Amino acid sequence: MHLTHLECSRDGQHYDAFTQHNLSAQGAPLLARYDLEKAATTLTKDALKDRAPTMWRYREVMPIASTDEIVSLGEGFTPLHHVERLGHWAGFSQLYIKDEALNPTGSFKARGLSAAVTAAKARGASALAIPTAGNAGGALAAYAAACGLPAFVFMPRDTPSAFVSECRSCGAVLEMVDGLISDCGKIVAARKEQEGWFDVSTLKEPYRVEGKKTMGYELAEQFAWQLPDVIIYPTGGGTGLIGMWKAFDEMEEMGLIGSERPRMVSVQAEGCAPIVRAFEQGDDSAEMWQDAHTVASGLRVPGAVGDFLMLRALRESGGTAVAVSDRALVENSHHIAAHTGIFPAPEGGATLAALLALKELGLVGADERIVLFNTGSGYKYLEALTTSD
Numbered sequence: 001m002h003l004t005h006l007e008c009s010r011d012g013q014h015y016d017a018f019t020q021h022n023l024s025a026q027g028a029p030l031l032a033r034y035d036l037e038k039a040a041t042t043l044t045k046d047a048l049k050d051r052a053p054t055m056w057r058y059r060e061v062m063p064i065a066s067t068d069e070i071v072s073l074g075e076g077f078t079p080l081h082h083v084e085r086l087g088h089w090a091g092f093s094q095l096y097i098k099d100e101a102l103n104p105t106g107s108f109k110a111r112g113l114s115a116a117v118t119a120a121k122a123r124g125a126s127a128l129a130i131p132t133a134g135n136a137g138g139a140l141a142a143y144a145a146a147c148g149l150p151a152f153v154f155m156p157r158d159t160p161s162a163f164v165s166e167c168r169s170c171g172a173v174l175e176m177v178d179g180l181i182s183d184c185g186k187i188v189a190a191r192k193e194q195e196g197w198f199d200v201s202t203l204k205e206p207y208r209v210e211g212k213k214t215m216g217y218e219l220a221e222q223f224a225w226q227l228p229d230v231i232i233y234p235t236g237g238g239t240g241l242i243g244m245w246k247a248f249d250e251m252e253e254m255g256l257i258g259s260e261r262p263r264m265v266s267v268q269a270e271g272c273a274p275i276v277r278a279f280e281q282g283d284d285s286a287e288m289w290q291d292a293h294t295v296a297s298g299l300r301v302p303g304a305v306g307d308f309l310m311l312r313a314l315r316e317s318g319g320t321a322v323a324v325s326d327r328a329l330v331e332n333s334h335h336i337a338a339h340t341g342i343f344p345a346p347e348g349g350a351t352l353a354a355l356l357a358l359k360e361l362g363l364v365g366a367d368e369r370i371v372l373f374n375t376g377s378g379y380k381y382l383e384a385l386t387t388s389d
Contacts, residue, residue, distance in 0.1 A: 001060050002039040006030040006206050009309055017063070020123045022204050029306050030206040031246065034061050040254035048221060053077035055111055055214035061250055062214075063115060063207045069122045071147045073104035075114050076214055080222040080371070086339035090356060094369040096228070098219065099342055100376060105139045105166070107345070107376030108212065112239055113139035115211030116200045121147050128152070129197035131184030133236065133297040134163035135376055140200060141170035152197055154184035159297055162380040180292055182302050202237035203306040212240040216247030219371065220257055228262050229368040232354050234347035234375055235266040235275055235321075236301035238310040245313040262371075264319035266310060267347075267354040269294035269326060272302055275310055279321035284308055295326050295384040296346035298375065320363065324353040332356070333378060333385060346384050348374030 006015040008024035009031050015021055017032065024030050039060035051057035055076025056067070064070060079099050087095035100108035113136065120128060129152040130140045137153040144151035151172040155163065156179060167174045177184045185201055192199050202208060220227055227248065233241050241264060251257045268276050271293040278286035286307040294300050304310065314321055326346075333349025336342055351372040358364045378385055 001062065001064055002035045003032060003063050003065070004035050005033050007033050018065070018123065020120070020125060020198060021206060022199055023305070029203040029209070029309065032063050032206050032210050034250070036061070036250060036253045043254060045225065045256065055114070055211060055218075058214055058217050063119045063210050065122070069118055071118045071121060071143050072114055073110065073142065073146060075103050075110040075211075077218055078102045080219070081340065081342070083340045086336060089335070089339055090352070091359060091366055092355075092364075092370055093367050096369070096371045097336070097340065097342060097374055098215065098371055099374050100215075101342070101344065101374055101378075105135070105142050106380055107135040107139065108215070108240060108373075109135040109139040110142075111211035111214055112136070112208030113143045113200070113211070116205055116208045117143040117147060117149065119207040120198050120200065120205070121149060125149065125198035127195070127197050128200050129188045129192055129195070130154070130200050131181050131188050132163075133181045133300055134159050134380065135298060136202070137172070137174075138163050138166035138170070141167040141172035144172065145170045152195070154187050156180055156184065156297075160381055160383050162382070180300060180302055182288075202239050202304070203242070209239050209243040209246065211243075213243030213247040215240055215373075216244035217251065219244070220251055223369075225257055227257060227260060228371045230265060230364055230370045231262045231373070232265040232267060232351040232370065233373045234296070234299060234350045235268055235310065236298050237304050238266070238275070238306050240373070240375070241266060241313060242306050242309045245317070261317050264313050264317040265354060265358070266314055266319070266321040267350045268321070268323050269296055269299045269329065269350065270323045271326065272300050273323040274302060274304070275307065276321040276323040278307065278311055279314055284311060286311070296329055296350060298345065298347045299350065320358070322354040322357055324350050324357065328353040330385060336374070337378070342374060343378035344374040345376035345378055345381050347376060348372070
């Protein structure tokens with residue numbers, strides 16, 4: 001379609017978009033760039049009305065040369081609910097939940113792994129490997145199974161059992177690790193060359209962020225091309241936050257939206273909050289968090305390669321970063337379910353906990369349009385949501 005090159009997120013150096021890459025020579029994420037002038041001739045508001053309700057409706061700004069390359073299970077275009085009962089309870093008239101649990105593998109990770117597996121297969125990868133806190137491993141296993149590529153998944157031994165079963169059922173080679181996702185990442189890095197794996201770790205390949213950015217396109221389309229005032233997003237590796245910020249710039253350049261942007265809010269757990277700490281200290285990057293712990297396994301990411309991109313987006317948007325306790329995020333998972341019928345992952349509950357904290361600080365208005373992201377299904381986190389004290 002209109003993919004032109006990859007660009008280093010630190011120094012702007014260009015890389016070939018049609019061969020395999022992990023990080024740039026600077027050790028930074030590579031970002032996909034497109035001929036947006038050409039893309040805009042067919043990616044129009046009218047054209048979208050007739051397209052299938054998946055993330056690949058935005059194919060002009062996705063990393064493919066042909067639609068025949070796409071590895072899809074129907075991911076994307078998840079519901080955006082105006083949750084009036086929850087809003088009334090919390091004191092907000094325009095509160096919305098973007099429910100990513102409705103993706104094929106039960107979380108937003110389906111978007112990123114659909115794009116990453118699509119791109120890796122088209123560029124000749126013969127096997128894929130990933131460190132995971134749970135959902136990404138399940139998504140890789142599913143999309144690798146869909147296209148017949150071997151998948152090697154490394155996850156902490158205390159990952160909720162649903163993720164273990166999902167990976168094994170989809171045929172992935174699964175290795176349980178005594179440690180955190182960062183320890184799993186070290187194993188992938190040490191063995192990938194010898195084993196012939198292509199590493200699809202968060203932001204260590206260029207295309208998971210392309211799948212995640214479609215959340216931004218969908219929000220714009222679902223809100224009739226007027227972005228919300230505030231987006232509250234649970235942040236581990238931060239690919240979705242970075243991706244949406246990228247999507248807003250692309251949409252503006254194509255004339256789909258104007259220059260106004262939402263305030264982006266990153267939510268982390270108190271037991272693992274490197275982005276919150278760096279934001280509060282005014283740092284441009286985040287130091288590794290020691291002794292990371294939280295029942296929200298997707299937030300237990302002690303160090304993120306895209307830390308500087310997240311912090312940049314938060315500051316450019318006039319947003320902020322909030323840490324919440326495990327007790328608060330679990331309690332608010334139940335509040336969401338009881339007021340909406342959506343059974344969220346603990347990470348989704350963290351967004352409501354953060355909203356209430358921001359309300360106490362006077363940082364959000366009662367009539368602002370606010371979107372909470374529920375990034376996954378509570379059904380995968382039954383241990384955390386039923387044994388939370």
